[in-house]
Amino acid sequence: MPELRPAIESWIARLTDLSHRLLRLMLESLDAPAGFLDDVVDPDPQIHLKLLHYPGPARASEDAGEGQGTGIHNDLGLLTLLVQDDNGGLQVAVEDGKFADVPVIPGAFVVNLGELLEVATRGYVRATLHRVVRPAPGVNRYSIPFFYNPRLDATMQPLPSPYVDGAGESSTSPTTRCSPSTATTS
Numbered sequence: 422m423p424e425l426r427p428a429i430e431s432w433i434a435r436l437t438d439l440s441h442r443l444l445r446l447m448l449e450s451l452d453a454p455a456g457f458l459d460d461v462v463d464p465d466p467q468i469h470l471k472l473l474h475y476p477g478p479a480r481a482s483e484d485a486g487e488g489q490g491t492g493i494h495n496d497l498g499l500l501t502l503l504v505q506d507d508n509g510g511l512q513v514a515v516e517d518g519k520f521a522d523v524p525v526i527p528g529a530f531v532v533n534l535g536e537l538l539e540v541a542t543r544g545y546v547r548a549t550l551h552r553v554v555r556p557a558p559g560v561n562r563y564s565i566p567f568f569y570n571p572r573l574d575a576t577m578q579p580l581p582s583p584y585v586d587g588a589g590e591s592s593t594s595p596t597t598r599c600s601p602s603t604a605t606t607s
């Protein structure tokens with residue numbers, strides 16, 4: 422499918438720009454400098470796009486609703502912009518042990534907040550715990566998550582007071598090496 426490459430590259434370029442704008446707006450909403458995280462994403466944020474297909478079981482007799490398409494997790498980076506098809510299936514944690522369906526809104530992105538955004542705001546912004554339930558028998562679910570992360574060689578300082586005063590996390594100021602597969606705090 423050679424026509425897929427330019428479409429995907431254009432999608433990635435536009436979502437990279439959109440994610441950066443969203444990140445700056447989120448920082449502004451905390452009264453923090455909009456560009457506080459520019460240094461960790463510029464000039465080449467680590468981005469990742471997935472084209473996902475979740476096939477439902479072939480027959481109703483097979484495990485239809487219980488099995489999970491994707492287990493419970495947080496995304497590791499800053500922001501995830503995601504489109505899902507009309508079948509839904511994405512769920513977010515709303516309170517202890519409970520999950521709610523993320524409604525399908527045509528033309529809208531789901532925005533998941535990642536663990537590094539939680540670290541950057543010292544816990545003021547919480548990562549979005551989520552999962553995907555397996556489609557019903559005979560249903561094929563498709564989704565396209567786009568992950569927006571710091572540069573792999575970036576070192577991120579969290580927002581200082583007073584922007585995130587009252588944040589839930591510890592008062593120590595973690596410095597985070599940003600490679601998603603090895604993200605650690607110290």
Ligand SMILES: O=C(O)CCC(=O)C(=O)O
Nearest residue numbers: 473491505511553564566
């Ligand atoms: O398919 C989805 O809706 C979400 C996938 C997801 O959570 C992930 O790939 O991290």
Ligand SMILES: [Fe+2]
Nearest residue numbers: 494495496551
């Ligand atoms: Fe995810």
